[in-house]
Amino acid sequence: MVNRWSKIWVKFLLLAVGLVGVGGGCQSVEQEANREASSLSEVLTPAAAAIVEAIDVNAEAGAPTMVMERIVPGTPIQRYGDEIVVAGKLFRTGTPVVLWMDEDGYDGYRVERLFSELDRAGWDETMDDGVRLDSPNRYGMRAAVLTRAEQERVRGGGWDLPTLQRVVDQFVLHYDVSGTSAQCFKRLHDDRGLSIHFMLDVDGTIYQTLDLKERAWHATVANSRSIGIEIANIGAYENPDAEPLREWYETDDAGVTRLTIPAHARPERVRTADFEGRPARAEIVTGKVNGAELFQYDFTEEQYAALAKLTASLCAVFPNIACDFPRDAGGNVRETTLSTAEFKAFQGIIGHSHIQTNKIDPGPAFDWERVIGEARELLKPDGEAELLSTES
Numbered sequence: 202m203v204n205r206w207s208k209i210w211v212k213f214l215l216l217a218v219g220l221v222g223v224g225g226g227c228q229s230v231e232q233e234a235n236r237e238a239s240s241l242s243e244v245l246t247p248a249a250a251a252i253v254e255a256i257d258v259n260a261e262a263g264a265p266t267m268v269m270e271r272i273v274p275g276t277p278i279q280r281y282g283d284e285i286v287v288a289g290k291l292f293r294t295g296t297p298v299v300l301w302m303d304e305d306g307y308d309g310y311r312v313e314r315l316f317s318e319l320d321r322a323g324w325d326e327t328m329d330d331g332v333r334l335d336s337p338n339r340y341g342m343r344a345a346v347l348t349r350a351e352q353e354r355v356r357g358g359g360w361d362l363p364t365l366q367r368v369v370d371q372f373v374l375h376y377d378v379s380g381t382s383a384q385c386f387k388r389l390h391d392d393r394g395l396s397i398h399f400m401l402d403v404d405g406t407i408y409q410t411l412d413l414k415e416r417a418w419h420a421t422v423a424n425s426r427s428i429g430i431e432i433a434n435i436g437a438y439e440n441p442d443a444e445p446l447r448e449w450y451e452t453d454d455a456g457v458t459r460l461t462i463p464a465h466a467r468p469e470r471v472r473t474a475d476f477e478g479r480p481a482r483a484e485i486v487t488g489k490v491n492g493a494e495l496f497q498y499d500f501t502e503e504q505y506a507a508l509a510k511l512t513a514s515l516c517a518v519f520p521n522i523a524c525d526f527p528r529d530a531g532g533n534v535r536e537t538t539l540s541t542a543e544f545k546a547f548q549g550i551i552g553h554s555h556i557q558t559n560k561i562d563p564g565p566a567f568d569w570e571r572v573i574g575e576a577r578e579l580l581k582p583d584g585e586a587e588l589l590s591t592e593s
């Protein structure tokens with residue numbers, strides 16, 4: 202006999218344990234949960250089946266108690282591989298994200314270097330090797346936007362989400378001038394003692410290196426109020442024949458431009474095996490940033506798609522990040538650094554060049570309208586399904 206209560210509990214339990222080892226994925230959980238409880242033992246692992254048995258017995262004996270008591274110790278939580286971490290909480294993005302604690306991740310919390318020789322990685326050896334770092338930590342506290350009492354409360358890292366949502370109101374875009382996220386992390390973390398919340402590699406993989414509660418060191422006056430991302434791209438130059446552009450791109454006779462990662466930029470560690478990168482536009486892009494006429498190859502299609510989803514996710518999680526960028530009088534992207542007053546008032550997606558007059562990233566090739574346009578589509582109520590969809 203299976204009464205109504207036990208069926209409800211079985212459904213709840215299946216959703217909670219994620220049908221361990223039964224094909225995975227949200228769809229199969231729901232399909233299986235809709236089947237008759239009597240046939241559930243066929244699709245359950247022995248451990249999960251044992252819980253169902255226990256609940257059946259309990260349900261018939263009387264009202265069930267807290268389902269949490271029924272969880273088998275050591276039952277793994279299923280992750281989707283698209284989550285970002287915000288004040289310790291996970292949020293879906295709909296695009297692959299590798300966290301700092303994941304295999305292949307980049308850990309911004311670690312003191313040691315990642316790309317040095319193994320026995321030279323520690324802090325003392327790093328100092329002995331003459332690397333000029335100010336401190337073992339490469340990140341700090343968002344002190345400038347917190348009261349003294351709030352600083353005391355979060356100094357150990359125990360942020361609450363509402364406080365973080367209140368103080369973070371900018372998403373800063375950079376290009377990394379390193380070409381790949383592996384080289385970016387090597388330069389930032391190992392060589393310069395800096396940090397960034399996200400890196401976006403050429404194949405569209407997003408790496409999160411720190412919880413967004415941390416103050417990453419990437420954009421001077423914007424650090425305390427912002428989230429930062431380094432997008433893999435070798436950068437913009439006044440000379441279209443600049444050596445980095447010749448090294449990193451080649452155009453064949455048919456006019457197809459390919460990304461060619463040079464030997465000195467290894468390990469490249471691009472997560473997609475044998476990834477063949479192409480700039481979204483084959484021809485080199487030219488444009489003005491902070492007074493300089495610059496040439497730059499575009500970012501990849503994979504990077505644009507991933508960035509739109511991440512941008513939409515951040516705008517959804519952080520109500521003070523407006524889904525828009527600094528514009529000139531004509532409504533186009535602003536080519537120059539904002540004034541102090543403009544910077545102070547701006548809440549939204551912003552380029553490094555909008556913050557500092559000595560910066561030109563993310564450069565003239567970056568397609569602001571495309572990223573913000575796609576992010577806004579994802580944020581519409583009927584676009585939500587795609588934003589939250591699972592990518593296997």
Ligand SMILES: [Zn+2]
Nearest residue numbers: 375376553562
């Ligand atoms: Zn920058």
